[in-house]
Amino acid sequence: MARIHIREFHDDDLDAVVRLWWEARTSAEQPVYSLAEVTASCREDHAVVAVRDDQVVAAAVGRAAHAQGWVVFFGIDEDARSENVSGALFDALERRMAPLGLSTLSVLMPEGSRLELLTSNGFDTRHSLRYLERQMPVQRRELDLLKEVGGRVLPRHLWGNVAGMRHEKQLLEERLVAPLAQPDLADRYGVVPPRAVMLFGPPGTGKTTFAKAVASRLDWPFVEVFPSRLGDGATGMAAALRETFEQIVQLEHAVVFIDEVEEIASQRRGDPPSPTQGVTNELLKIVAEFRDREGLLLVCATNFVRALDAAFLRHGRFDYVLPIGLPDDEARNAIWRRYVPAEIAQDVDFPRLVAESAGLTPADIEYAARRASQDALARALRAGVRQSDDAAAELETADYLAALGVTRATVSAEEQSAFLEDIEALARL
Structure with missing residues (x-):
């Protein structure tokens, strides 16, 4: 499945926003603002969209009133909810509106709405009206x-x-x-x-x-x-x-x-x-x-x-x-999973990669993972694989192990030993 990226709203996106609005109308999260208000804010105020394969899968629309920012509409396809798109969308909308000198970014939601996409992204419920606001981290007087x-x-x-x-x-x-x-x-x-x-x-x-x-x-x-x-x-x-x-x-x-x-x-x-x-x-x-x-x-x-x-x-x-210090087993596992494509993750031997990467820094592991991916991409290009092909990436545990074999550890055994001595002599916890 292609990755999702966030960008500013284009006029060509209006039909997709309208579709998301109508989908929201049939759910528990019925839009507070009318379709006319949402489409007007798309054109005249501030809007960002999440796109996968050139299709809009989520949108956030905002407008400003004095020092208050309002989320006029937020809609997301069901299959995109698990990819943390909401957090990236709200962050993008906040960056888009920050130069206006806003103090808060607020949302009105009807009763029965699922609020976890908002409360997990910095918004607080204020009272029984289910009014939520998100404090802007920098106030207007401090922007410059x-x-x-x-x-x-x-x-x-x-x-x-x-x-x-x-x-x-x-x-x-x-x-x-x-x-x-x-x-x-x-x-x-x-x-x-x-x-x-x-x-x-x-x-x-x-x-x-x-x-x-x-x-x-x-x-x-x-x-x-x-x-x-x-x-x-x-x-x-x-x-x-x-x-x-x-x-x-x-x-x-x-x-x-x-x-x-x-x-x-x-x-x-x-x-x-x-x-x-x-x-x-x-x-x-x-x-x-x-x-x-x-x-x-x-x-x-x-x-x-x-x-x-x-x-x-x-x-x-x-x-x-x-x-x-150096990452532990749990951290190395998480680092590997960050860089291994999700489509092939189930076939990769992560315990083996964790064991073989002991003593490496996060930057070392990132280098090895990216090198394995780059080498696999080069093989695919030489084999004539094109972007339109739906086949999974030909990338497996052996490729990552080969990349590890040519990755030099940033931290030597002597440096690690000195670090442990420094902990004993100088650390203050």
């Missing part, structure tokens, strides 16, 4: 500022996409997400919401993925600060870093991420001082000031935690120093 600092709003489902790695996810959920998302509950137990956290581990183990997942879970904007783009020379970098954070702290909420932080936080030593010592000193001051701000979380990541200046790892700067 977020754009200036290079921030963005991530999809809401990234946390669920991080399969396996239960220990790491539990740590992040309990230490970071829960106290920030439920500050009153945290206060009841005397827990102070974290302000800064350090993630460390070998390259390619998913530190950036976890940082983005935390932002997605909190529904906060994600702002990544790139040390390499801060400016020329130590003085220029320090000033640029200060200016960047002065802008960021004006946001009401944000997860601020610095990857490879060792570039600007390495150990200070020597006389005369190293060229980056001024940047390191400035970052230390910034972290201390950042901790006084509510609603913001600084996440730093490093592949070389032992190279960081000792001042960064002292209590009072980073609340937690958390290790992110």
Whole structure:
């Protein structure tokens, strides 16, 4: 079965939207808005559609009134409901309407409607009228500022996409997400919401993925600060870093991420001082000031935690120093299933692939899976297979094992051993 993709509404899609509207009329989810209102909003307001094989299988239509956004119509074919199309549609409609400076995205549904497609995608039921609204993660006054600092709003489902790695996810959920998302509950137990956290581990183990997942879970904007783009020379970098954070702290909420932080936080030593010592000193001051701000979380990541200046790892700067290691069996299984085509998954020996990929990073497994798929596609092209053919892809376990055979592990045994030593010496959970 062909995959579904989301795009903006075209005039040629109107007949399909009308069909979805009439199908909804015969179900429990009878449209609140008339067909005339829906078709008018398709043309004059905002609409996105989900398409499979050039056929529209779902649509979401919205309009704005002052700071309030309304979903005028949402319809989806029954056979597309199991593919998480609704989440992608709502995210696309939200992105389409975000420049209008909306504070909420709301939906009116009649009694008897199945609400799980809405409640599972960030909408909350407000009262017995079954009025649902979804809070916009960035308010109008912050849109320009977020754009200036290079921030963005991530999809809401990234946390669920991080399969396996239960220990790491539990740590992040309990230490970071829960106290920030439920500050009153945290206060009841005397827990102070974290302000800064350090993630460390070998390259390619998913530190950036976890940082983005935390932002997605909190529904906060994600702002990544790139040390390499801060400016020329130590003085220029320090000033640029200060200016960047002065802008960021004006946001009401944000997860601020610095990857490879060792570039600007390495150990200070020597006389005369190293060229980056001024940047390191400035970052230390910034972290201390950042901790006084509510609603913001600084996440730093490093592949070389032992190279960081000792001042960064002292209590009072980073609340937690958390290790992110190689994926466990469950995580590797989930990663393989993400990249193996669904049409052939039942014939693939996933336990074998999980066992053979032990010691590989998520990026390594992705490379092997994509290489197997690319090699299979090349064989099909040479054999004259065309897009219109309905035959299943000729791709099996042996192809993935062959790709694994030429995949180099990012993390060596020595690096993994050093990582375990760092956990014992430096981790703070």
